[in-house]
Amino acid sequence: MKTMWRRASGLALAPLVMASAVACGGESDSASEGTTLRVIVNITPNLTEKYWNDLFDRYEKANPGVTVKLELTGTISADAKLRQDLAAGDPPDVAQQIIPTTETASLFADLSNESWTSKAPLTDQYALDGKHYVVGVGEQIQSLVFYNKAAFTKAGLDASAIHTMDQFTEAMGKLKDAGYKPLQTSGQWVTGAQFSMMADAGVLTADPQWTAKRNDGKASFAKSGYLPYLENYKGWIDKGYLEKSALGLTYADGQTAFLNGKSAMYIMGSYFVPAADAAKKSDEIGVFSMPSDGAYPSGQFGNMSNPYVVVNKSRHKAEAIKFVKWATTDPEAIKSQLASDGNLRGGFTYPMSSLGTSVQQILDKAPNVIVKSGANQPIAGFSDELNKQVQSLFTGSSASKAAEGLDKWWNSQG
Known part of the structure; x- marks a missing residue:
């Protein structure tokens, strides 16, 4: 996938549904009044707690009665945080920065019947047995x-x-x-x-x-x-x-x-670019594709950026799915997350620095983006x-x- 990047003025990185509530387990929480969604998020020098709160404030304003509560991972991974919560019988609703495997797929809602998931980057590449459990905002390159x-x-x-x-x-x-x-x-x-x-x-x-x-x-x-x-x-x-x-x-x-x-x-990875921009160092830094003992330039090792999953044991599954749809389809939410982490997505552009432009040029020359998913997932x-x-x-x-x-x-x- 090739897209045009432009200078990012925003800040902040990356390393994560169903047709009806009945299809996801019989519960219904379509009434959003008083709903609190607990979302495990990825915290990095770019993706700060403030960044996520500011982003999710937009969802709360558009959905009165819904509160989005950040679940911070601290020094542990998002996957470890999720497992801790599940073991304690206190499941969150949504997790970011988790990629399901065949062993863990049952922990997450099957989103295959949600038509909007097909428009997200790399959804098919991350399918497991033809089913979609994770939806992302964009993609990263990292070599x-x-x-x-x-x-x-x-x-x-x-x-x-x-x-x-x-x-x-x-x-x-x-x-x-x-x-x-x-x-x-x-x-x-x-x-x-x-x-x-x-x-x-x-x-x-x-x-x-x-x-x-x-x-x-x-x-x-x-x-x-x-x-x-x-x-x-x-x-x-x-x-x-x-x-x-x-x-x-x-x-x-x-x-x-x-x-x-x-x-x-x-x-x-490409998510370094916003950090260089924020430090006002972009013009002092160059970038080249990772050297290789084989073909040059090689494929770019990459992945789905800002991936989201809905936790199967969520007590607010319908609202959780609605939230993930917003995070991965709302144009302003998409642009914010792309710019914050130096990521890309077909059909979306944002202002970017000279360093970001150089990364885009590397992507344009790369023969492919290498994704470890499906049968090729470790x-x-x-x-x-x-x-x-x-x-x-x-x-x-x-x-x-x-x-x-x-x-x-x-x-x-x-």
């Missing part, structure tokens, strides 16, 4: 390398000439010699996510069905293109291109360090395990052990 233009000038580098992993590694050496931290990372979820943004672009462009093959036991991390990426990553740590102390940083810390010019490059919990194994490289593990660890974990999940 991007943002760079400090001044650092590249000082190091004598041309970003447009960096296509391969060897060239990427060579650039890091020159940046270190020029006095910069070559590549910014941090702890929390960031380490594994950045590795995915890098390795998935190359491996899944070469073999789009790789994850499905891994699910079927016909592929492994230890004997695939993922191993060379782990070896490259380990080499960067050993050469000091990635600082071991970075694991002590939060996502926000790492982003701030790059924005303040303390590091030269930063692998991150086993639940994989992102946490990947993060663990990538972080183990900072504490002495080898690339081969990390790859073997990923295979062992995957096999253990049955």
